[in-house]
Amino acid sequence: MASAPTSNTGNEVKRKFAVLGSRSVGKSTMIVRYMDNVFVDSYYPTIEATFTKSIKFKGRTYNCDIIDTAGQDEYSILNSKHAIGIHGYVLVYSIASRASFDMIQTVYDKILNYTGTEHIPCVVVGSKSDLHVQRQVSEEEGKELAKQLKSAWVETSARHDVNVAKVFELMLGETERDTTEGGPEPEPSKCVVM
Numbered sequence: 766m767a768s769a770p771t772s773n774t775g776n777e778v779k780r781k782f783a784v785l786g787s788r789s790v791g792k793s794t795m796i797v798r799y800m801d802n803v804f805v806d807s808y809y810p811t812i813e814a815t816f817t818k819s820i821k822f823k824g825r826t827y828n829c830d831i832i833d834t835a836g837q838d839e840y841s842i843l844n845s846k847h848a849i850g851i852h853g854y855v856l857v858y859s860i861a862s863r864a865s866f867d868m869i870q871t872v873y874d875k876i877l878n879y880t881g882t883e884h885i886p887c888v889v890v891g892s893k894s895d896l897h898v899q900r901q902v903s904e905e906e907g908k909e910l911a912k913q914l915k916s917a918w919v920e921t922s923a924r925h926d927v928n929v930a931k932v933f934e935l936m937l938g939e940t941e942r943d944t945t946e947g948g949p950e951p952e953p954s955k956c957v958v959m
């Protein structure tokens with residue numbers, strides 16, 4: 766299977782990111798906060814949606830597709846659209862849900878299995894940081910997991926608009942770590958046939 770093309774026109778560089786995690790951890794709400802700067806209180810399970818945003822990062826403009834996905838559980842099969850041609854992943858858990866935190870390693874392993882790579886650029890996000898009383902996952906545990914996955918980490922609150930833009934800055938930081946202008950492009954993910 767061919768990977769999606771990385772088309773760079775003029776100074777605009779194309780990137781594709783997928784946002785994955787358990788159901789109801791706040792993936793859609795985080796993206797809508799980032800795109801439209803509003804907080805959506807209601808919950809409608811996502812099937813799939815793609816958002817596009819130009820993001821300026823270190824003097825370059827990146828035309829980013831952000832793919833919002835349906836909530837994952839241990840039995841979900843990774844959709845090929847979320848596994849091929851992706852430059853980086855935002856892996857979201859809720860700080861108020863231990864089960865959603867445990868799901869991050871499962872989702873990460875599925876991505877590596879599917880793509881046949883040893884590492885993929887990721888940002889691990891602890892969402893709903895405003896839910897102090899319901900907290901089940903400490904900051905230290907979040908940081909430690911991200912370290913193991915060689916990923917960036919941040920806690921966010923879409924409700925209070927805390928660190929939401931930072932997620933995508935960190936994402937670009939991860940994907941562009943080894944790139945220089947005019948140099949080779951970061952490889953998007955491919956599929957391996959086992």
Ligand SMILES: Nc1nc2c(ncn2[C@@H]2O[C@H](COP(=O)(O)OP(=O)(O)OP(=O)(O)O)[C@@H](O)[C@H]2O)c(=O)[nH]1
Nearest residue numbers: 789790791792793794806810811836893922923924
């Ligand atoms: N307190 C609080 N609630 C939030 C926050 N972000 C999202 N929520 C709420 O969490 C619920 C689920 O949010 P969604 O964004 O729909 O979750 P999702 O991960 O996209 O869910 P799926 O589509 O099932 O995968 C909604 O009622 C949101 O209002 C946050 O930062 N703080």
